[in-house]
Amino acid sequence: MSLIVTGAVGIDTIESPAGKADEVIGGSGIYFTAAASYFTTPRIVTAVGDDFPDEFVALFDHFKVDTAGLERRAGSKTFRWHGKYHDDNINERDTLGLELGILLEALPPVPESYADSEFVFLAVTAPENQLALLDKFPKRKLVVMDTIDLYIIQMRERLLDVISRVDGVIINDHEAKLLTGESNMVLAADWICDRGPAFAIIKKGEHGVIMKHRDGWAALPAYPADKVVDPTGAGDSFAGGFMGYLASVGDTSLTSLRRGLAYGTMIASFNIEDFSLGRMKTLTRDEIDRRYAAFAKMMELG
Amino acid sequence: MSLIVTGAVGIDTIESPAGKADEVIGGSGIYFTAAASYFTTPRIVTAVGDDFPDEFVALFDHFKVDTAGLERRAGSKTFRWHGKYHDDNINERDTLGLELGILLEALPPVPESYADSEFVFLAVTAPENQLALLDKFPKRKLVVMDTIDLYIIQMRERLLDVISRVDGVIINDHEAKLLTGESNMVLAADWICDRGPAFAIIKKGEHGVIMKHRDGWAALPAYPADKVVDPTGAGDSFAGGFMGYLASVGDTSLTSLRRGLAYGTMIASFNIEDFSLGRMKTLTRDEIDRRYAAFAKMMELG
Numbered sequence: 001m002s003l004i005v006t007g008a009v010g011i012d013t014i015e016s017p018a019g020k021a022d023e024v025i026g027g028s029g030i031y032f033t034a035a036a037s038y039f040t041t042p043r044i045v046t047a048v049g050d051d052f053p054d055e056f057v058a059l060f061d062h063f064k065v066d067t068a069g070l071e072r073r074a075g076s077k078t079f080r081w082h083g084k085y086h087d088d089n090i091n092e093r094d095t096l097g098l099e100l101g102i103l104l105e106a107l108p109p110v111p112e113s114y115a116d117s118e119f120v121f122l123a124v125t126a127p128e129n130q131l132a133l134l135d136k137f138p139k140r141k142l143v144v145m146d147t148i149d150l151y152i153i154q155m156r157e158r159l160l161d162v163i164s165r166v167d168g169v170i171i172n173d174h175e176a177k178l179l180t181g182e183s184n185m186v187l188a189a190d191w192i193c194d195r196g197p198a199f200a201i202i203k204k205g206e207h208g209v210i211m212k213h214r215d216g217w218a219a220l221p222a223y224p225a226d227k228v229v230d231p232t233g234a235g236d237s238f239a240g241g242f243m244g245y246l247a248s249v250g251d252t253s254l255t256s257l258r259r260g261l262a263y264g265t266m267i268a269s270f271n272i273e274d275f276s277l278g279r280m281k282t283l284t285r286d287e288i289d290r291r292y293a294a295f296a297k298m299m300e301l302g
Numbered sequence: 303m304s305l306i307v308t309g310a311v312g313i314d315t316i317e318s319p320a321g322k323a324d325e326v327i328g329g330s331g332i333y334f335t336a337a338a339s340y341f342t343t344p345r346i347v348t349a350v351g352d353d354f355p356d357e358f359v360a361l362f363d364h365f366k367v368d369t370a371g372l373e374r375r376a377g378s379k380t381f382r383w384h385g386k387y388h389d390d391n392i393n394e395r396d397t398l399g400l401e402l403g404i405l406l407e408a409l410p411p412v413p414e415s416y417a418d419s420e421f422v423f424l425a426v427t428a429p430e431n432q433l434a435l436l437d438k439f440p441k442r443k444l445v446v447m448d449t450i451d452l453y454i455i456q457m458r459e460r461l462l463d464v465i466s467r468v469d470g471v472i473i474n475d476h477e478a479k480l481l482t483g484e485s486n487m488v489l490a491a492d493w494i495c496d497r498g499p500a501f502a503i504i505k506k507g508e509h510g511v512i513m514k515h516r517d518g519w520a521a522l523p524a525y526p527a528d529k530v531v532d533p534t535g536a537g538d539s540f541a542g543g544f545m546g547y548l549a550s551v552g553d554t555s556l557t558s559l560r561r562g563l564a565y566g567t568m569i570a571s572f573n574i575e576d577f578s579l580g581r582m583k584t585l586t587r588d589e590i591d592r593r594y595a596a597f598a599k600m601m602e603l604g
Contacts, residue, residue, distance in 0.1 A: 089485060183391060185508075186528040206487075207509035210526050219600040221510050221521035226488040255602070262603050292603075298521040299601040300557070301564050301594075 003247035004043040007123025010079035018229040024276035025056045028123040031233035035240030035267040037063040039248035045069035047108035049076035071108040077101035110136045119247040127158035144168040164196040172203045218258045223269035230275045234268045241267035305549035306345040309425025312381035320531040326578035327358045330425040333535035337542030337569040339365040341550035347371035349410035351378035373410040379403035412438040421549040429460035446470040466498040474505045517556045525571035532577045536570045543569035
């Protein structure tokens with residue numbers, strides 16, 4: 001089935017204990033679609049400025065992303081982010097620079113050809129925008145959303161409107177605590193599901209993921225990674241693998257969701273092995289499947 | 303096969319957001335043997351003072367622990383600990399009081415009847431003592447050890463001697479970082495195994511456990527617990543369930559170790575539901591098996 005993501009694409013500068021990457025492609029949109037591309041042909045609705053390099057557009061083609069909804073807006077500036085991961089803990093980072101640019105302007109239009117989209121991922125943007133985008137997809141079968149601290153704090157009521165209208169929420173543990181007031185992630189997932197969604201997925205980074213679903217729970221560790229160069233995009237590539245797998249099987253049962261979580265976990269574990277999309281550029285479906293099999297074995301009790 | 307633990311038993315006073323428990327039984331020895339008792343008849347070598355209440359001794363009988371090695375020493379004082387878990391994060395605690403008492407005196411003698419012990423767990427004590435105890439069990443088939451910050455910092459060389467002589471190490475993530483200098487737990491486990499043990503188990507509390515083994519990896523999430531009253535003894539009941547299961551099957555293959563980790567995870571998840579041994583006093587093997595099945599299902603990908 002068709003999969004669409006509405007998320008930002010930008011230009012990142014990243015510093016980590018492993019080195020530095022200057023002006024590389026970033027943003028949830030590229031990580032999500034690249035990850036989803038191993039399972040389906042993802043669609044994207046996003047806007048970049050005329051400073052967005054041709055080689056970055058070519059990367060969408062490399063991953064066979066449907067870019068009918070990628071607007072390159074004349075006179076606008078692409079979103080830029082500069083981050084630095086801590087030397088003593090690569091799971092923490094500081095933002096050194098942020099230029100919202102085009103993200104402060106009007107939303108990109110949704111092409112006619114996307115109106116039949118069935119699997120929809122509302123990546124991080126203002127709740128107002130998520131609501132507006134949601135309504136563009138009348139044939140939606142599964143809608144999943146992400147958000148961040150900023151919107152939880154500043155646009156809480158609007159955000160709760162979005163939560164009440166989606167099938168699933170994916171957020172990280174810090175955001176879940178901020179949103180629900182619960183430091184126990186099981187209770188935080190309960191809280192979210194009480195507000196409408198069929199499932200709540202709480203990402204714990206290096207500690208894996210839990211999901212509360214109407215029909216039961218999922219709990220998976222992270223893949224034990226010995227090489228972490230750049231954690232940027234781990235959450236977005238996780239979401240892309242998850243949604244891409246689901247769209248490819250066209251099923252939203254608890255069993256399929258659990259497999260989706262595992263595929264998302266695998267792709268995120270590759271993504272962090274190099275800066276930006278460096279690792280995904282060469283990653284094959286066969287590598288993903290082999291790591292998936294090894295991962296399943298690590299949890300095998302039977 | 304026979305299982306023995308050499309660990310402290312004490313009198314705890316515990317404060318948590320859920321309330322307070324005054325002068326209850328505590329120490330690694332009771333949590334470990336109670337957990338192991340669901341699988342085998344564990345032996346214990348430990349010493350308490352003459353202030354140790356009769357009802358605490360009766361608790362060992364309740365769990366059918368072999369107490370030939372439980373010495374009640376006249377004129378000595380039982381080890382006491384007073385801890386308080388944080389209101390905003392129950393996974394952190396402060397020690398408000400500590401009286402080592404009998405732990406500063408001579409080791410308890412190992413009864414003749416224990417000389418044939420095959421599965422040995424060296425719970426937390428000075429590395430010197432762990433080495434002395436190790437040599438008391440010439441028929442040992444599997445020796446696993448635990449340690450804490452204090453000995454990693456103050457008795458490092460002696461501790462490395464113990465590590466080089468055991469089959470497995472169980473420690474938590476903070477201790478693993480302190481011991482190895484690695485903040486990546488995969489590399490920390492590699493570091494430990496490079497020093498001799500066939501496996502290294504790193505406990506991550508609410509985030510589960512990973513194990514590096516000569517033959518491969520295990521990675522398990524924690525059981526998603528919605529009720530945490532008192533985390534005291536979670537690590538010791540985990541170790542007791544793990545070792546108890548292994549002794550009961552008499553096998554140390556990677557598959558058995560993985561199942562042992564899951565049983566340990568289950569018992570720890572029950573243990574934290576009440577103060578001290580409150581929950582384990584009523585816990586049945588059937589409850590453990592039912593939660594184990596539910597847990598396996600949460601990770602099921604097939």
